[in-house]
Amino acid sequence: MAKKQFKAESKKLLDLMINSIYTNREIFLRELISNCSDAIDKRHYMSLTDSSLSADWQIELVPDAAARTLTIIDNGCGMDRNEMESNLGTIAKSGTLEFKEKEKTDESLIGQFGVGFYSSFMVADKVTVFSRKANTEQGNVWESEGADGYTLAPNDYACVGTKIVLHLKADDEDCTYADFLDEGTLTRLVKKYSDYIRYPIKLNGNTLNSMVPLWRKPKSKVKKEEYASFYRDKFFDFRDPAQVFASQVEGNVNYSMLVFVPDKAPYDYYTRDYKKGLALYSGGVLIMEQCAELLPDYLGFMKGLVDSADVSLNISRELLQKDRQLRAIGVSLEKKLRNELGKWLKSDREGYEKMFAEFGNSLKMGAYDNFGAKKDELKDLLLFQSTEGKQTTFAEYVSRMKEGQDNIYYASGASAEAIKALPQVEMFTEKGYEILCLKDGIDEFVIRMIENYDGKKFVSVADKDAASVSEEQKAELEKKAGDYSALLAKMKELLGNKVKDVRLTARLKSAAVCLTSDSDISLEMEKVLRAMPGSEGISVGRVLEINPDHPAFVKLASLEISDSKVADYTQALFSAALLQENLPVDDSAALAGLLIKLL
Ligand code: ADP
Secondary structure, eight states: OOOBOOOHHHHHHHHHHHTOOOSOTTHHHHHHHHHHHHHHHHHHHHHTTOGGGOOOOOEEEEEETTTTEEEEEEOSOOOOHHHHHHHHHOOOOHHHHHHHHHOSSOTHHHHHSOOGGGGGGGTEEEEEEEEEOTTOSOEEEEEEOSTTOEEEEEEOOOSSEEEEEEEEOOOOSSOOGGGGGOHHHHHHHHHHHHTTOSSOEEETTEEOSOOOOGGGSOGGGSOHHHHHHHHHHHTTOSSOOSEEEEEEEOSSSOEEEEEEEOSSOOTTTTSTTOOOOEEEEETTEEEEEEEGGGSOGGGTTOEEEEEOTTSOTTOOHHHHTTOHHHHHHHHHHHHHHHHHHHHHHHHOHHHHHHHHHHHHHHHHHHHHHHHHTTHHHHGGGOOEEETTSSEEOHHHHHHTOOTTOOSEEEEEOSSHHHHHTOGGGHHHHHTTOOEEEEOSTTHHHHHHHHOEETTEEEEETTSTTTSOOOHHHHHHHHHHHHHTHHHHHHHHHHHGGGOSEEEEOSSOSSOSEEEEESSSSOHHHHHHHHHSTTOTTOOOOEEEEEOTTSHHHHHHHTSOTTOHHHHHHHHHHHHHHHHHTTOOOSOHHHHHHHHHHHO
16 A cells, blocks of 8 residues: 655654654653543543443553554544544644744653654554544554554444554664563553543553542642643643642532643734633533633633533533533632732742743733723732832832832833933932833733722822922922913924923923823823724823923023024924933934034
8 A cells, every 4th residue: 555644744753753862752651541531531522412422431551572562442532534644644733833843853852742642653663553433434544654654544443442553663772662561661651640541541451540630639749740741741832831720629619620820921822813711621521622711811821621520511512601600610710810829929939920921911901901890809919120120019119118108100111221211200219219110011001000009099200290399399480481481382383283282390300301291191101002003193292391400491591582593402302302202203314414403
């Protein structure tokens, strides 16, 4: 029979497997058993509505020393011809692809990452797969000796399910492959890697595994590595999880949860393609791979599963979404996971900050969404950069507030450095006040949604009332404003519709000018809003504020209003204000020309 070729990317991984010098070959057994278990899960689920599919679920290992084969048999859902072709002939799993793009040749990753069926080739030089799909008559056989391709043909394999025959490689100095025929070795490997599999794994009539699912075991009884390998396998990640939350919840609703926080955000996390959700089991039977209802959007980055006998087994997937029990679990779980995040923040600050760098925006969105419905629950989980140079919670900020400081101050800007350089900020840092640095577009929206913390208002340093100006200073400023009213009016006229107003201010120390907003929307928010489609026209009222004591203004004020230099100075001051705020100047060539002229 003519051999069919593997798809290109599969071939690469296959080569890697075959030529692997990787010593952890034994993981092939875990991979194959986990496939068997998944297949039984599927048939188990189907049997709930079609009792003719019920069976005594089991996975059987059959070593045959004479033939030098290890056979693995399951009575799961099986595969038809097309499925064998596409499942065993290609790798299309996104996780697998990502793995290959990143680390084309890193062998150590093979063991960490769920490479599934292909790992057979680490121990076998020929693999034969018999399978018959549930509710079909015809079985098929797939066979391959590795990279040169595979054959696929009808076969009268009579049982529903799959049988995989591994023709073990000849022993060499690296490995005694015959060990994988040894009962003791097989027992040890099953205990080590597959103990939690819910279906019996049998060898010579004995069940080797304890069959207690990982998530039903108390967290203290499970090794970190067990959780990690379960996570990597199940959720197609080659990194270990950053955090594991596991518990058995009893009360209004009863369920076990095993939830992981990935180390890195998947590349599509902040896109519409990303699908959130936890796997849902009912008494150990998988009902749904990804049940979105179990996780609020802001925790959508978490992966894992929930197992609850309270969810009816016979419920259809459509009805499930409206199920009362499921909702109750969702509500309880959300609270539980928030608590866990809170504990994490207290017990492992560094780890939490790392997580926040990946997923903090998601939590911030949670505080903002639905008009801040969850802001009180989430505000203590948020971190912001501060002028103190570290990430801070609101509570920590408040605990450091200075005598006489009533508000929590914030400023928007691309970096903490840029914010510290803002002219408006000087007044505050001089008093020793700390300022929250809002770096992400969403930050200011969130802060404004939260409004206040512990009775302290959030106030932008750009707010015209933010600076505490004494009555004396105010009176003096008013007088000056009167003195220079003609000049200020002229400047406003010169700037036309670029500004809403030109005013004197007492809030600047060493800087000459600053730009502020006359409306509730700040200049930073305007930038964010303008980047959104359909809101190009959005414009806040910009106000040019001037420090009357600055030499630049003193010089300007000494000119006759009719002097042509007034226009040049005004233009220069306005451009400087734009640049300070990181806003584009209208015509940079004209500005360059103006600078040269003024020199
Ligand atoms: P993964 O398990 O990560 O999806 P594998 O390469 O291990 O990748 O398997 C590919 C696919 O082949 C599986 O998703 C499944 O659909 C099918 N498969 C593998 N083993 C079995 C089996 N024992 N019974 C039924 N289907 C199987």
